[in-house]
Each structure stands twice: as C-alpha cells, then as structure tokens.
Amino acid sequence: MAGSSSANNTTLTATAYSWNDRRVSRHDADLELALRLADAADAITAARFRAHDLTVERKPDRTPVTDADVAVEDAVRAVLAAERPDDVVMGEERGGTLDASRVWVLDPIDGTKNFLRGVPIWATLIALVVDGTPVVGVVSSPALGRRWWASAGGGAFASDASGERAISVSGVRSLEDAYVSTTDIKSWVEYHSREAWLRLVDATWESRAFGDFYQHCLVAEGAIDLAPECVANPWDIAPFQVLVTEAGGRFTSLTGEERYDGGSVLTSNGHLHEDALKLLAR
Template sequence: MDLNTSRELTAIASEAARAVGDRLRGAFRSRPQVRTKRDFHDPVTEHDKAAEDHIRDVLARRCPDSVVVGEEGGTHGEGAVSWYVDPIDGTANFAAGLPFFCTSIAAAVDGEVVAGVVYDPVRDDEFAAWLGGATCNGTPIRSAGARTDREAMLLSSYPTPRDLDRDGDAALDRLARMTRAFAAVRRPGSAALKLAHVAAGWSDVAYGTHVNAWDVAAGSLLVRQAGGVYLPLSGSVFAPGGYLACVGGFDLGASVMAEVAAAASTS
C-alpha cells in the first residue's frame, strides 16, 4: 500500500475516534450503570455500544466498502479494508472514573495493519500511525527509553483472573519475578493506551494476555512505526492471545519478560 493511502486511512480513523470524544468526556465520572459480559471482571456500559455505533456510522460514510470488526457489535460489511474498533479500551477505568482509557481504531489491508489511532479523550491526546511514521498530537514520536529491566517501567495487567485460574501459584511467581526485576511495575488497564505510551517513550515495556485484535492492532502499529518492538505472542496481531512490546534499544533477550512471556504462553 502506498503511503498516501495509508495516511488517508489514518485520517479517517482519527475522525471516527474524535467523533465520540465529547460523549466520552461528558459521561466520564458519571458512574454509568455497568453490565457484565464474560464475568464480573468484564464490564460494559451503554456508552461502549453508543460510541461504537457512532464510529461505525463515520466509517460507513468515509470508507463505505469496508469491514468493521467491533468489540461490541461484531463483524459487519464487505470490502478490502478491515477496521478493528474498540470504542472504550479500559471500560472498567472509564466506569469507575479512573482517567486511563481510550478509543482504538485500526485499518488492515491484506492481513497487514496499515493505519491506526489511539485517542485518549480525557487528555485529548491523539496517537496516530501509518506506514510512514507515528505522531502524538501531530508531533513525531520515538519509542526510546530504558535498556534494561532495572531501569525500566513495565505496564502489565498480568496476571489477570483468567491467568490465575489457569496457572495458579505459577502466575504469582511470575508476577514476583517481574516486580523484583523492574524499576517499577504498574497495572493501569487499557492495552491500547499502554502500547501508545510505549510508542511515545513514556513507558518502556508493555505485556498482556488474552487480548483481541481491536485491543492491540492500532497500538502495535504505533510501537513499530515509532521504532519500538511489538511481538504478538499468538503469532499474529489478529489472533487472540498475548503481546509483548518494548521501546527501541531495550535488551529484551536479557529481560525477565522473555522467559515470563514464553512460560505464560505455553502453560
């Protein structure tokens, strides 16, 4: 795909993500009613579906011959471009009033992510990536930072309740190793926004399990186009599974995360 087309798709993703910004800012800290999907750890609000519906309307108008794969509404449409949409990545944070959530939209063509936007409506930060680069609010970003675990900030929600149910004490042992190895470990929620922060060099490593393409497609392109490393542990960004990302220059081979991610993926 040529760079101009990639940038055009990024502009469409930006328009769609910003179209729901006012709604999400207005509803933030209103303590909306929460329902659950898989279990009580997996919340959803009326704003998730409403935001996704609005995003679908924008994409249908601006790129009518396309497929939309949304977290809330499933897969609809036909065409060469596939959009992966998470209207609120970090719904638990949004519902509780914790300002770490975002809208994530990515475009893929022929099995390759070619455009992506992660929009933080609280801070009005827009992270955008295309095949020629990555920016935050229009300024080029570079994924650079720590080189070793002992200098680095790790963002990770591991172990999740599903990891604990599956791996038990082994998952807690891995968390202990991570906590001891890194300068700091944080569990902020929102895979997409964690990846955006690694892309910007605001954090050094991000690790997660049990994600879907709408969670990480845009963030994966952000990290790579900013010069960082993104590894889909399932083999593909489009297959459910885990991910590991780090800033450029980080010694991943010597990191405790190389062993932790490998062990968690095979257990």
Template sequence: MEKSGDGSEKVVVGVVSAPALFRRWYAYEGGGAFVIVNKESDAHSTPRKISVSAISKIEDASISHSDFQGWGQRLEPFRALLDQVWRTRAHGDFWSHMLVAEGAVDVAIEPSLALWDMAALDIIVREAGGVFTNTAGESGPFGGSGVSTNGTLHNAVINGLNP
C-alpha cells in the same frame, strides 16, 4: 488492516484517543508515530513525533502491566521477570503501550486482550520504533495478549515469559 504478500494481515493505521488524558496517539505504516496533547485552553495542538526508549538492559527497564489476573501458567515467569527489572507500575490497558511508544516506559504486558484492544497499539508501537507481539512472541495483535517493548528488550521479555 492490509494483507501482506504471504497472506497474513497487518495493521497499517491506528488511532488511540484518551479524552480524559487530553491525548490522541496515531500512526500509519511508514509514517511514524505521533501524539497530540490538547488542553482545554489549547484546542489545536501540533502533533509531536514519538519514539521508544533506548534502554538496553532488563535490569534498567521499567515495566507496566495491568494486574496479576489472567496469567495462568505464565504467572510465575511473569513475577520472576518483574523481579529482574528496575521498576514496575500497573498502569494497564492501552496507556501502558502508549507509554512504551512515547519512551516513558520500556515494556508493557497484558495477558489477555481482544483484537480491537490491540490493533491500534500494534502500529503505534511499531512506528515509534518498538516491537508488538503476544506473550509467545508472535508478531501483531492477533494472539490474544500483548507485549510491547522498545525492541532492544523484546527477546529478554519473551524469553522470561516462556522459560
């Protein structure tokens, strides 16, 4: 993490590793976001630059989330948001956010996460062209929850969660 000019902190490098998926995602400030896919037979794969989707309408969007636990007062707005979109899946945790960074999913939402769960997700999603905030719309991984989108859909998602 690095302190910016206004004294706030931001994540400047991040790595997410998923050996069971044969994948590692990484990003660094100003350098873009990448995925490496290593199959057992291919120990030295070339990194592939990733970017978020171009979906611009909430009714065309795909949302990935964990489950319906931990939403508290936002559960009903969350369910209403899910009713508006094209498709929902419950991949959950880090993978949902990496799918946003790769452009396979348009929105990922988690109602409760710790900083160590989100720090790498934040920079990877941002460097892939997306936006990462908490459910109240505050930028970065410091808000206790995580919402990543392709950027275009972010306001609609945050407004849907906070009617």
C-alpha cells in the same frame, strides 16, 4: 448529552486542540478518516463520562459495557458504512469478522471499568487492518486530553494541549534498568503464569500497572520500556502494532508472533524484547 457535570465539560474543552495540521503517510485518506472517527467518538464519550444517568450492563463474559460503549461503536459504524461501504468492521460490542482484506477494528471504550468509576484513563481504539496487518492506528483519550496515532511508513505521533509531536521508544538496553507495566496481576494467575510475570518484575528496575491502552502508548513514547498482557482481544491491541513499531519498538504475542490476534501481547522498545519473552515463557 445530558448528565455530565459542567466542571467536567469545562476541563475537556480546555484541553481540546486542532487536528487540522498533521503529518501523515501514504495512508493519508484512511488516517484522516480514522482521526475523524476518533473525533466523533470523543464527542460521545466526553459527554457521557461521569454522567449521573450512565447505564451499565454486563456482557456474557461478565465484563461491563456502558451505553457510551454501544453509542460510540454505532456512530463509528455509521460513518464507515457511508464512507467505506466495502470495508468490513469488527467491534467489541457488535462483533464482526477479521476475514477480509480491509477490516476496521474498534474498541469504543478501552478501560470501561475506569470509565464507569470516573477514572479518566480510558480511550477509543481504532485500527485499519489490511491483508492481516494493521496499517493505521488511532488512540484517543479525551479525558486525558491526549491522542496517539500512526500509519505504516508514516511514523508515530502524539498530541496534548501543548501541541503534537513525533514519538519514539526509549533507548534502555538492560532489563535491570527497565520500567515495566501490565494490566492486572490476576490475569496472569488465571490465563498464563503468575511466576512468569514475577520473573520479569524481579529482573527489571520498576514495575507498575498502568494498564490497558495507556501502557502501550507509554511504550511508544518512550516513558516505559515493556508492557506485556497475557490475555488480549484483537480490538484491545490492534492499533498498537502500528503505533509501537512506527515508534521504533516491537510488538508480538507472548510466543513471539508479530500479530495482533494472537491472544496476548508484548510491546517493548525492541532492545529488551527477546529477554522479556524468555522470562515470560511458561
């Protein structure tokens, strides 16, 4: 599409890589489809990133939405309508229901605030939920030249310009050695407890705010150990239930429920999970 700089397109092309040689699970067909959906999304988002004619509006909840968000969701829905006509779709921009046996959960651009400001940390999130449990998850970040994916029973993987590899969580077993990340401290003040977040920060070695999808991917690949969010929608976190658990970690709400629709999330390497939940309790 028009509007993106030639320099940016060169960077994105230089970091492209093939997805043809993959190790996949018993959910092969669904995972392959999810990866193709991510390819279609990347073609749209990469072209619109840093575009001079990018349009930005505000939704009723006052969060921003760009023309790229809507275009990606519409494109993904069109492919699913053709290839999985009996499946249900729930997306951030067009809505839907989770009340079905097979639901595709979509966040066309997670990190829209980064996207519209020209910060390259954003991604398309795609999950397939079967009977209430995510079984396929794909996270694609073309501006970073990275992708993460997993399927139930098939392991977790990541890829960048150097190739693809299996990933696993860290082996850190003490909170005082742990690296923790969240999205925005203001959300803790508004939705949960600033003091609870600071209790966890004080108990750990180092804290950052990598935010949004990126921190959960970093947990899955063992770069950080804990990533709590006190407020989260299903489309924000559905892929990470399968990605983090297949990488050997844990995924729960802040109340300890293993569900992606619990309104909050804690991803971890597993060893630190219960201690972190105790500190994050109101």
